[in-house]
Amino acid sequence: MGQKSIKKIAAKDADQYMLRLPPGLRDRVARRAEDNGRSMNTEIVEAIEQHLARADRVTVLWQTFEKHQENIEAIPVILAAIQQIEGYLAESGEGVTPEVLRTWSIWKQHDAYIASLPLVTADQVQTIKALLKETSGNEETFAAALGAPRIEDIRGFERAMKLLGERMQNPNRRLTADQVQTIKALLKETSGGETFLAAMGASARSRLGFE
Numbered sequence: 001m002g003q004k005s006i007k008k009i010a011a012k013d014a015d016q017y018m019l020r021l022p023p024g025l026r027d028r029v030a031r032r033a034e035d036n037g038r039s040m041n042t043e044i045v046e047a048i049e050q051h052l053a054r055a056d057r058v059t060v061l062w063q064t065f066e067k068h069q070e071n072i073e074a075i076p077v078i079l080a081a082i083q084q085i086e087g088y089l090a091e092s093g094e095g096v097t098p099e100v101l102r103t104w105s106i107w108k109q110h111d112a113y114i115a116s117l118p119l120v121t122a123d124q125v126q127t128i129k130a131l132l133k134e135t136s137g138n139e140e141t142f143a144a145a146l147g148a149p150r151i152e153d154i155r156g157f158e159r160a161m162k163l164l165g166e167r168m169q170n171p172n173r174r175l176t177a178d179q180v181q182t183i184k185a186l187l188k189e190t191s192g193g194e195t196f197l198a199a200m201g202a203s204a205r206s207r208l209g210f211e
Contacts, residue, residue, distance in 0.1 A: 019044070114147065117156035124157045127190050131164050134179050134186075161192030165199025168208065180209045 021029070026040075033043040120128065128151055132139055139151050145163060148154045167173075175183070187193030197205060205211045 114155055117159070120152070120154050120157050120160065124160075124190070124192075125151050127186055127192070128154070128157075128160055128164070130186055131183065131196075134183050135164070135167065135173075135175070137164075137167065157192055158195050161190075161195040162199045165196040168200045169204045171207075173204070173208065175208050177209070184210070 029040050029043055029047075033040045036043065128142075129139060131137070132142055142163070143149060143151050143154060146154050146156075146160060154160050187196055197210065200208075200210065202211070
């Protein structure tokens with residue numbers, strides 16, 4: 001068996017750690033060390049270094065896959081290879097499998113779902129902008145949270161109203177009586193009013209005067 005040279009460390013410079021081994025493992029390490037003509041300490045240090053090096057390579061590999069996701073998705077043979085690697089890692093017990101394929105699949109399904117939703121109508125745009133104005137919200141930031149460059153490009157009015165309602169849960173949120181009445185009037189005139197109120201939660205509705 002090939003041997004890898006391990007740099008020897010003087011006892012006074014070495015980090016100390018009490019290692020507990022499960023039954024039988026000490027004997028296995030001792031036999032391997034004897035076969036390689038070195039101490040058990042050296043054998044254990046090399047095993048740890050090799051394990052960490054493999055883990056680092058796998059991490060870099062997954063990071064590369066994620067960085068070049070779109071290009072990799074276009075090459076079926078690479079996707080098959082990734083799936084095979086994930087299966088091997090899951091079976092070998094080398095740690096938690098990153099499951100990039102599953103993650104990509106979820107992202108793509110979510111993107112497809114959002115793309116299938118209708119764009120908000122002109123009236124709905126005005127409702128969203130009016131609610132943002134009454135709650136001191138920023139239009140650009142709100143649109144970006146829904147993956148759109150502008151309010152007019154948001155898909156799915158109900159998801160927009162849900163997010164608007166969730167923003168009201170902030171315990172530091174304060175509204176004047178006039179603002180509450182204006183918001184109530186806006187909600188009464190739109191199909192997303194119930195979604196907004198449900199997303200607020202009972203606590204926020206009570207605190208802000210919606211109940």
